Structures are given as C-alpha cells and as structure tokens.
Amino acid sequence: MELGAKGVVELELVSSGERWGRGPDHDIHSSEKARVDSPAWHLVQALHTLVSADGNEPAIPGFADKARPLSAGEKQMIAVAAKRLDETTDKKSFGVKRWLRDVNYQESLEMLMSRPTVNTRVWLVDTRGRGKTILPHGRCENRPAPCP
Numbered sequence: 001m002e003l004g005a006k007g008v009v010e011l012e013l014v015s016s017g018e019r020w021g022r023g024p025d026h027d028i029h030s031s032e033k034a035r036v037d038s039p040a041w042h043l044v045q046a047l048h049t050l051v052s053a054d055g056n057e058p059a060i061p062g063f064a065d066k067a068r069p070l071s072a073g074e075k076q077m078i079a080v081a082a083k084r085l086d087e088t089t090d091k092k093s094f095g096v097k098r099w100l101r102d103v104n105y106q107e108s109l110e111m112l113m114s115r116p117t118v119n120t121r122v123w124l125v126d127t128r129g130r131g132k133t134i135l136p137h138g139r140c141e142n143r144p145a146p147c148p
Contacts, residue, residue: 015043050118056100064116078113082106 017023022037051059058064070078087105091097099108 013043013046015039015046047120050120058116058118060118063118067114067116070110070114074113075110078109079106082109085109 015023017037017039018025020039023039023042024032024036028036049059051057082105085105090105099105100111103111
C-alpha cells in the first residue's frame with residue numbers, strides 16, 4: 001500500500017559551550033554542572049520545542065499545513081489493507097504491544113499514511129568515545145564526520 005511518501009530532512013545540531021561562551025570549552029566533571037552551563041541540556045531543551053509535551057505531535061509552526069486529510073477512498077484502501085495485513089506480525093516486528101494512543105490497527109495505518117512526524121536521534125558525544133561522568137562541551141572531535 002503506497003499513498004505517498006514522507007520526506008526526510010537531516011541536520012546536525014551542535015550545542016557548543018565554547019561557541020556561546022557560557023559552557024566549558026572542554027569536557028569537565030559532571031559535578032561542575034552546579035556552577036557551569038551545560039551545552040547538552042540546552043540542546044535537549046531546543047529539541048523539546050519541536051514536538052508537543054508527549055512527543056507525539058509536531059509543534060513547529062506551519063510544519064503540517066500542507067498535509068491533507070485522507071479521502072474516503074484512501075480510508076477504504078487502508079481498511080482493505082488492514083484486513084489483509086497481520087497486526088500481530090507488525091507489532092512483533094516493531095517490538096510494541098500497542099499503537100500510539102491505543103488506536104486500533106486500521107487507525108494506526110491511517111496515521112502512518114497521513115500524519116507528518118518529527119523524530120530525532122540524539123548522540124551526546126564524549127570526544128574520546130567512552131562513557132564517563134562528564135559535562136560535555138559539545139564539540140565532536142576525533143569522530144567520523146558528521147557527528148554520529
């Protein structure tokens with residue numbers, strides 16, 4: 001079933017304490033957060049503005065203005081597909097027990113086909129590539145470009 005395509009915009013956001021002059025210009029111990037601004041937390045707060053509080057609705061003004069509701073014919077095609085497809089297999093392949101907002105399978109397929117989304121993958125990078133208790137400065141050195 002193909003009713004269109006969702007586009008993808010990829011970008012890299014770097015929150016650098018060095019650039020904005022309030023965070024550290026190198027990694028420091030995390031206890032210093034008590035007195036030093038954190039580029040990582042500023043980035044998290046910026047990401048939070050992209051979606052609703054529950055993370056499920058785009059909050060970018062105008063983002064979904066051109067998205068149109070499904071037509072009756074498209075809803076009918078999805079209803080037919082929902083009967084032909086296997087919900088249990090889909091849930092198992094995604095590792096989920098229920099759909100967003102506990103909607104039924106057909107509604108989940110309608111959402112898939114019609115709803116614009118904002119999603120992200122977040123990497124807070126320790127420039128040496130190992131976990132430790134730090135307040136990261138935000139630069140991505142000694143890493144493959146772009147930041148992973």
